[in-house]
């Protein structure tokens with residue numbers, strides 16, 4: 371199975387409505403308030419012509435609600451579902467109202483070994499030419515590369531890697547041994563040139579969404595967001611810097627909805643046919659960054675929770 375790209379991410383938070391200002395004012399994104407099929411409000415955050423890329427649902431806790439993976443076609447989707455079932459994964463076809471809530475034509479869902487809900491879809495509603503953004507240079511790298519990337523904290527990195535590479539078919543771009551409370555970080559790509567669509571950070575006993583990354587087409591948009599984040603009083607989780615690995619120039623801010631948000635520019639792209647996984651190790655003197663990226667609270671945020679005993 372080759373998943374094409376990361377299509378959307380859904381979260382819950384008691385502070386969901388903060389995105390109405392945060393999206394346009396800090397990041398230059400568009401935010402639309404909608405009602406779902408149960409009559410609940412949802413904030414749809416867009417950074418291209420898709421109906422949304424991030425859905426923020428009001429809820430009692432900060433938590434990851436779902437991750438949406440895009441397949442090229444309904445045929446590919448059927449094939450992926452059959453493969454998952456052959457691996458013993460319980461996959462459910464979505465009801466018509468669930469498809470409507472996600473604005474997709476075809477939809478299935480399943481859980482990973484840690485209880486996170488994943489969705490496989492094809493045909494997300496698109497409004498060609500609609501996206502304008504909140505800043506004069508609001509242009510983001512999406513298209514074949516999907517929304518950007520999401521990074522999960524997982525309680526068992528080996529179990530997670532087994533599932534996401536051998537069952538879900540993602541490929542390894544980089545492996546890093548971080549040190550401290552973390553075991554390893556794995557950077558996994560889908561069938562597109564983005565260096566990683568999913569990052570996994572191993573941390574005993576913990577599970578959740580560490581951050582979501584969006585990539586701009588120009589450096590100024592990162593600087594403008596940096597200024598705006600300061601002005602909005604967002605805690606800066608990591609100062610500006612450039613990563614080793616994907617070589618992204620970026621910074622991270624803690625959103626009022628619990629998870630961290632990375633906005634970056636100038637990542638490398640990966641040739642799927644020729645890339646070999648890189649391995650970095652802090653114990654061998656690896657520093658992790660080309661420059662910058664001073665972290666104030668690497669890994670932990672209110673969207674990362676102690677593991678549900680059901681999934682430990």
Ligand SMILES: [Fe+2]
Nearest residue numbers: 519521583632
């Ligand atoms: Fe990232």
